[in-house]
Structure formats: C-alpha cells, structure tokens
Amino acid sequence: MTPEAPQPDNERKPKKLRRLEILRFSPGNSFLHRLDPRTKLLALVIVSVIALLFSSLAALVLLFFFELLLAITSGLAKKFLRALTLVLPLFILVIVLDSFFSKASSGPVYFSAQIGFLHPEVTLAGMILAIAMGFRLLTLAGISFLFIMTTSHDDFIRSLKNMRVPPTLSFSLGYALRSTTSLTEDTRQIMDAQRSRGLELDRGNAIKNRNKLAALFIPVTVSLLKRSKNTADAMQARGFRQSTPHSCYKSQRFSRPDALMGIILVVLIMILLVTNWFFSL
Template sequence: MAGTKGQKKKKGILFIPGDSPVHSLDPRTKLLMLVVFSILSFLTTNPFVMCLILACVVALAYVSGLFEKWLYSLRLILPLILFVFVIDLFFSHQSAGAEFFSAQIGFIHAYATEGSLYFSISMVTRLLIIAGFSFLFIMTTQYSDFVKGLQGMKVPHIISFSLGYALSSTTTLSRDANNVIEAQKSRGLEFDQGSSITKIDKLLSLFIPMTVIMLNRSGQVSDAMQCRGYGTAQKPTIYQAPVIGADDGVAVIILVLFVILVILLTHFVFI
C-alpha cells in the first residue's frame, strides 16, 4: 500500500475526482476565487493579513478532502520559495527595525533587518496563496468543465480551448515526465543520489525524450482536431453546460464578506 501511495504522489498535479463542496463549485466560481485571492495578496504586505488569506486557502484545501495531496504538491515550488525568501531577506533594502546581518559582497551590500524579514515572509506567503489555490483549482476542476465555464462566460472559443488545453497539458506533461523518469530509473539512472551538479546532469537525460513526446503529442492533437472538424462551426454549442447553483451563491457571499474583512484590516487596523 505504501508503494502504491508513493506512486500516486509522483504523478504531479492532476485532477482528483471527489464529491466535496469545493469539487461541486462551478469552475467560474473557483476562477473568481482565484482572481480575488491573487488580487488580495497584492493589496497588502502585512504578514498577519497575508497569513489570514493563506489560512483561507488552506481551509479550502482541507474541505476539498485533498489536503495531504495538496500539501505534497507544494513541493514543486519549494526551490522558488527559498529563492524568494533569501533574495527579499538580504536584498529588499527594508531598513526598518533592528539589523540582523550586514555584509559587503563585491559591489553588492547585503543586509537583513526586522523589516526585510517581515517583507520576505509576506512575499513567500503571497507566492503560497497564488500557487496554492492554483494547484487546488487544478486538482478539483476537470479541464472540460473549465472550458465549458469559459464558453458560458462568452469567452471566444479559441481562447477558452487554448486555456483549457493548457490546463490539461499541465497534468499530461507531468505524467509523461514521471513516466520518463521511471523508465530511466529502470535503466539504472539514479535521480535521488549524487550532488546537485550531478543531478542537473542527470535531468538533461529527460530533455530529448520529453521533446520527442511533446512533438508527437502536438501532431496527434492536430490530427484529432482536424478529424473532428475543429473551427468549421461558427457558433459551437456546449454539451452539458455547467449551471451555477446555490452552493456557488453561498461561496460568492462568503468571498465578498472575506474581501470586506481584508480591506478593513488592511486600511483601518494594520495601517
């Protein structure tokens, strides 16, 4: 069982079927939540408010029933998180508060203060908010439903199809990459051992197989689109168009109240 679970985790960010309240929401509602959370994360740099927004995203991940898998998926942005934290901590030039570290590296002056620490925490939290809900959106939304939702919003068909296919390709390419890695491991190539430089050299062995896979897949998709007469209909219809229900109305009301709370905290409490 443990080996099976490990294999499932290696598949990357995929849609996982479920009957949770988050799964049942209309794709347009979840897209609205993604936009709102992203905008709210840019309205403030206060760590408390940012953590409050992140807590809301974490709560949604817990309600979806995919908390452990969602948390595991965040490992993909761990290098970026560390990079953002270090850069903002030493090079954001936030001079407020006590100074923890100061050094002259050539012509670069790196220093860490209490203000830069708070700023770096805020930037990392912002990254977690945007990436976290984006991952949750992918894990709880079928790309076909996403396309139907965009078409229901009167988005041009070519745009909705492109965005939907990009969402689908994220999971497909992730699965292909893991298949190539497993195939290379079966040939004796170890990706989990050696230094960082050695690992980078080993990862280059994925470049040619993944390039061939993507070229073949693009040809297959092109042939499939032509066989189905893509682009011949001026006004394509939507089969089983998603319908906004009562759960979506409740979610939007809660979202509006949360936005008001964040604005009040940002402009009247933590000034």
C-alpha cells in the same frame, strides 16, 4: 527464500514523479468541488489580485489560511500541503533574498556588510517583509493548485463555452489543464524506460545529475512536440473552426454554493482591508 512481494504503483514511482502527480484533478463532492468553474476562476483571480496588492504579513497569512481552510473542507489538506512543497525552494529563496536586500530597513539591524557594490542588510522590518513575500508566493501557488485539484476538464470547457469564450482560447486553456496529467504520464514512462537501461535518476542531487537530466528532458521535449503535432493533425482532420459552433449537451449553471462563495469572498475582502488598515497604523 520467499519471493519479494510486489510493491504498489505509488511506491515504485520515483519521489519526484509522485510529487508531480499531486497536481491532478481529485473527484469529490465537497463545497469546492460543487462550485461552478467560473466561480472558482473568479475566486482565483480575486485571491491572486489581493495577494499582489497587499504586503502586510497579517493579511497574507490570513489569506493563506483561508486557502488552507478550503483545502481542509475539500478533503485535500494533505495533498494541498504536499503540492506546496513544489514551490518550497523558491519560497526559501524569496525569503533569503528579501531579507538581505529588502526595501524596508527600519528597526534593529542584525547584519550589515558592504560587498563590492552590494550592501546586504538584515533588519527586523526587512525580515517581516521577506516572510510576507514568501506567504504571497504560497498564496498565489496555493489557489492555483486548489483550482487544478477540484476542477475537471469537461466542466471547465463547458463553463468557458457558456461564457462565450472564443473556441480557440477555450480549447487552449482546457488542453493546458488536461496536459498536466498527460505530461506526468509521459514523464513516468520515459523515466521507467531510462531506468531499465541502467540510468539512475533518483540518486544524487540536481547538480550531480545534470548530465543524467538531459536524458530525461530531451525525450520529454520530443514527446511534447509529437503530442502537439498529433493534436494539430487531429484538429485539422475534424475541421476545427471550419463549421458552426458546437452546442453543449450539459450546460453549467450557478447554484447556491456559488452564491455562498461570492458572499465569502466579499467578507474576506472586508476582513483583509480591516486587517491591513489595523496593522498599518
């Protein structure tokens, strides 16, 4: 009887944990990777504001495919789509709720009922608006995922310092960006420890595992509190904010890709305005 070959680390990890590890910085030399973090932060803000202001399905679908094109050119298409599965349950919930309780009630009526004080109604206009709200959610999540996947912690901190952001705020934002990796690693270690004690976290759904999940969430919470205390002690020991501002050995500078991204954003806004105007006629 031959011994079983060891499985790769990615195959031994639980499916839920592998999905969380998608939200990590992926080194690369693509157009999106070479952008200054300030440019990517500006793109994140602009895309998010546009997604919140526009309610046209065509405009939001176009905005989502713009993000997908960025992911493809960065070599992150597969990882980007897998990351969107993290918000898939919320995406379905938004579409269902907005379909039955929509502000738009024009067009053919496919379903209508009176349940107590509730009046669910499914119309063509309501379904279109519900799908648009679903794409709004995907757009907001997608641009945030792309920022995390293509922005390193060190570059992000240097950019914030070049923007004269207060040290406390820049440290907090940078620490939050890096904590996604630390939280994933802590969760993996805790899940491995609980499985070694015979606790099967991978079987069944969230409702059946509600008691088991407490054995995961409580240690993770304790780990976060300990990590916060250790970080605070380390900052105090190093005299954080007690000395003159530190200088950066390597400064962030804007380059041609940043100018090109600015032009792309302006063109995107113009296209979306025309698209929204055309479909609103």
